[in-house]
Amino acid sequence: MNAISQFLNERVSYHVHELQQPAPKPQQMTEILQAAMSTPDHGKLKPWHFLVVNQQNIEALISLLQTAWQTANASLEPQRAKRLASYLKQAPSIVLVSAELAEDSHISKQDQIFSAAAACQMILLSADALGFGSVWYSTDAVELPNVRHLLGLQDRHHPVGFLVIGSPITKRTKSRSNVAELSVEWQGAASVSPWGTNQSVKQEQQ
Numbered sequence: 385m386n387a388i389s390q391f392l393n394e395r396v397s398y399h400v401h402e403l404q405q406p407a408p409k410p411q412q413m414t415e416i417l418q419a420a421m422s423t424p425d426h427g428k429l430k431p432w433h434f435l436v437v438n439q440q441n442i443e444a445l446i447s448l449l450q451t452a453w454q455t456a457n458a459s460l461e462p463q464r465a466k467r468l469a470s471y472l473k474q475a476p477s478i479v480l481v482s483a484e485l486a487e488d489s490h491i492s493k494q495d496q497i498f499s500a501a502a503a504c505q506m507i508l509l510s511a512d513a514l515g516f517g518s519v520w521y522s523t524d525a526v527e528l529p530n531v532r533h534l535l536g537l538q539d540r541h542h543p544v545g546f547l548v549i550g551s552p553i554t555k556r557t558k559s560r561s562n563v564a565e566l567s568v569e570w571q572g573a574a575s576v577s578p579w580g581t582n583q584s585v586k587q588e589q590q
């Protein structure tokens with residue numbers, strides 16, 4: 385296994401409580417986000433929008449979110465709102481990744497959203513490569529209309545990832561599944577074999 389392959393295989397997420405300062409400096413954040421420019425991009429639409437929130441602004445963000453969660457009479461129960469606020473408070477830095485949808489394009493909305501999701505992964509890997517740790521969280525915290533407006537998001541923005549980036553308190557690895565369990569090889573019409581064997585299995589007709 386070469387060094388890059390090993391790096392990819394050893395990638396792990398660090399949850400917010402496993403992260404601390406320093407967060408990436410502006411120059412490092414630029415380098416991290418620049419890697420997303422190499423994301424697969426159907427139709428060269430660059431359907432990506434990155435909103436960076438530095439730690440000095442996280443307190444203000446939480447306060448706006450909390451107000452919005454309450455006033456929107458939200459689908460967010462108080463217990464969940466409290467949990468979200470407390471994890472965000474610990475975030476060394478946040479990048480909210482949205483798909484910036486070109487409505488009039490012949491490229492499907494789905495492809496544009498997939499591309500933005502792939503950009504998230506590019507960012508996580510790029511952060512890892514610079515020695516940071518990161519995690520991808522869901523975007524439900526920012527999907528209420530009144531929050532979107534405060535964050536400068538327009539209707540064309542479709543949030544896909546709340547990425548938290550900082551320095552791991554303790555570096556670690558994880559044992560991972562064997563890919564063979566999830567892979568098959570096509571052997572002809574309705575016939576596949578487990579990956580790495582030549583024994584084909586006829587698929588049951590639906």
Ligand SMILES: Cc1cc2nc3c(=O)[nH]c(=O)nc-3n(C[C@H](O)[C@H](O)[C@H](O)COP(=O)(O)O)c2cc1C
Nearest residue numbers: 395396397398399501519520521522523544545558
């Ligand atoms: C689209 C997406 C949304 C996610 N949202 C959350 C989340 O809200 N909370 C959470 O604990 N993990 C969430 N995860 C999972 C973590 O990012 C992470 O992948 C998981 O904890 C497993 O860690 P690993 O990446 O080291 O295997 C999400 C992952 C994806 C791809």
